[in-house]
Amino acid sequence: MRTTSQNPVPSQQISSVKHRVVKSRWQQRLLLLLVVVGPGLIVMEADNDAGAVSTYTQAGAQYGLHLLWLMVLLLPVCYFVQEMVARLGIATGEGHAAMIYRRFGRWWGIFSLFDLLIVNFLTLVTEFAGIALAARQIGLSPIVAVPLSAVGLILMVLTGSYRRWERFTIGLCILDLFWLVMAAASRPSSANVVHNLLVPNPGPHGWTPSLVMMVVAIVGTTIAPWQLFFQQSAVADKRLRFSDLKNARIDTLVGSIFTILVAGGMICVGNALYVHHIPFSDPAQMAAALGPIYGRWIRAGVLLFMVNASVLGATAISLASSWAIAEVRNWPHSLQLPFNEAKGFYLAYILGTFAAAAVVLVPRAPLQLIIVGVQVLAGLMLPSAIVFLQLLLNDRELIGDDMVNRQWNNVVNWSIITILFILSLVLAVQQLIPSLFPSN
Amino acid sequence: MTQQNLNSVDFVETHAEPFVVIHPLDDTPEQKRNGSDLGLIKMGKGVKLVLCVLRIYLFLVIGLAGYRLVEVMIMHR
Numbered sequence: 001m002r003t004t005s006q007n008p009v010p011s012q013q014i015s016s017v018k019h020r021v022v023k024s025r026w027q028q029r030l031l032l033l034l035v036v037v038g039p040g041l042i043v044m045e046a047d048n049d050a051g052a053v054s055t056y057t058q059a060g061a062q063y064g065l066h067l068l069w070l071m072v073l074l075l076p077v078c079y080f081v082q083e084m085v086a087r088l089g090i091a092t093g094e095g096h097a098a099m100i101y102r103r104f105g106r107w108w109g110i111f112s113l114f115d116l117l118i119v120n121f122l123t124l125v126t127e128f129a130g131i132a133l134a135a136r137q138i139g140l141s142p143i144v145a146v147p148l149s150a151v152g153l154i155l156m157v158l159t160g161s162y163r164r165w166e167r168f169t170i171g172l173c174i175l176d177l178f179w180l181v182m183a184a185a186s187r188p189s190s191a192n193v194v195h196n197l198l199v200p201n202p203g204p205h206g207w208t209p210s211l212v213m214m215v216v217a218i219v220g221t222t223i224a225p226w227q228l229f230f231q232q233s234a235v236a237d238k239r240l241r242f243s244d245l246k247n248a249r250i251d252t253l254v255g256s257i258f259t260i261l262v263a264g265g266m267i268c269v270g271n272a273l274y275v276h277h278i279p280f281s282d283p284a285q286m287a288a289a290l291g292p293i294y295g296r297w298i299r300a301g302v303l304l305f306m307v308n309a310s311v312l313g314a315t316a317i318s319l320a321s322s323w324a325i326a327e328v329r330n331w332p333h334s335l336q337l338p339f340n341e342a343k344g345f346y347l348a349y350i351l352g353t354f355a356a357a358a359v360v361l362v363p364r365a366p367l368q369l370i371i372v373g374v375q376v377l378a379g380l381m382l383p384s385a386i387v388f389l390q391l392l393l394n395d396r397e398l399i400g401d402d403m404v405n406r407q408w409n410n411v412v413n414w415s416i417i418t419i420l421f422i423l424s425l426v427l428a429v430q431q432l433i434p435s436l437f438p439s440n
Numbered sequence: 441m442t443q444q445n446l447n448s449v450d451f452v453e454t455h456a457e458p459f460v461v462i463h464p465l466d467d468t469p470e471q472k473r474n475g476s477d478l479g480l481i482k483m484g485k486g487v488k489l490v491l492c493v494l495r496i497y498l499f500l501v502i503g504l505a506g507y508r509l510v511e512v513m514i515m516h517r
Binding site for chain 1: 447500507
């Protein structure tokens with residue numbers, strides 16, 4: 001292999017590792033991008049989970065298209081937060097939990113880990129609750145659907161191949177584009193969509209307290225604490241290299257755009273209830289209500305893609321937890337490893353999944369209390385996780401001058417963190433002392 | 441040979457001189473900066489201030505949660 005460099009690369013050195021040869025630099029760049037794409041896209045789309053389907057469709061059902069502008073504002077927020085995670089993962093080759101433990105000590109390490117595990121477990125319960133809700137509407141008993149989903153989720157990760165899990169999960173992410181088809185089928189006014197995307201406005205009733213809470217809930221849904229842990233661990237598990245940073249940023253940007261588009265699609269589907277003055281109680285009821293108006297396929301689509309959202313959320317959240325436990329406990333932890341070589345890592349995933357599925361099947365399980373718990377704990381978790389992320393990205397001693405935040409990074413990120421602190425506090429206080437907030 | 445080394449070389453774009461792509465999982469592992477030999481982060485003024493604000497925030501939210509818990513327990517007594 002001849003090069004223009006003074007130091008040609010001997011082809012026998014390359015042949016020692018599995019590689020693919022392409023004919024042009026353009027093809028090389030494209031293929032390199034394709035092999036790097038995964039963690040950013042998955043973390044973003046998995047965030048459109050059962051809770052997100054519920055929140056976004058409710059936003060559409062209650063406020064029509066009036067909150068679409070918020071999604072546009074959240075696009076750069078998603079990107080800047082997760083770009084930091086990808087950069088830290090590439091620089092350290094380790095997960096977020098391990099880095100907090102190592103650089104901030106045992107107390108902060110244990111606090112972050114336990115808070116993450118509790119909030120993730122409760123969120124996992126809500127994912128299975130979403131599956132149960134959709135299954136019931138389809139006419140399938142939750143006693144069958146929930147354990148089947150749990151087994152499917154476990155089989156997804158037990159292949160001993162990160163690539164296989166990633167390809168399958170990316171396939172599920174791409175299926176979510178169907179929300180855009182359903183949004184188009186619900187025929188929202190194009191002029192209204194464009195206007196509400198570009199002009200921030202609270203709608204005809206102004207800034208009511210319930211609208212403020214909906215905004216806080218949307219922000220809380222779009223940026224969740226587990227995402228920081230998941231993407232950094234996935235980047236480390238995939239062994240992304242320093243030279244992959246540019247492509248990892250593109251992956252994160254594509255993921256951000258993808259998730260915001262799908263979330264916007266969900267708001268548009270919810271808007272169909274707003275237009276027809278149908279009250280909203282949950283996405284499954286929404287599917288039943290939309291069926292007679294737009295056709296049975298919309299009903300089936302909402303229910304099936306609600307299950308898809310739950311499965312995506314469940315696999316990512318369970319993995320975030322098992323990666324975090326294994327990193328802190330120093331257990332082998334990689335989807336590349338077979339079960340026998342990473343028992344602790346896989347058992348954490350399997351036990352968490354089965355336990356969450358079991359909670360949903362308990363008659364009269366306190367699901368409402370669990371949803372409140374998720375929101376309060378996320379309010380605790382997100383600011384602390386994101387603060388550690390920002391501090392680690394300024395840790396010159398750890399990651400070196402080339403990977404630390406630039407000054408503009410810090411200005412943007414501290415602004416985002418301050419806003420997230422305030423919103424998380426508002427959400428936690430609203431859940432804990434609802435009497436402080438008038439209902440309208 | 442790693443993808444990073446390959447990228448740093450300016451290849452001639454001809455059919456006879458192909459370009460190589462290596463998947464990260466197939467590549468030789470590279471040296472990371474995970475700080476295993478560094479110990480705890482240096483507690484500069486900025487880090488101390490941020491951690492102090494974080495503690496206040498956490499005390500506030502945990503305090504609120506505790507207050508709510510007591511309130512609910514009293515209501516259900």
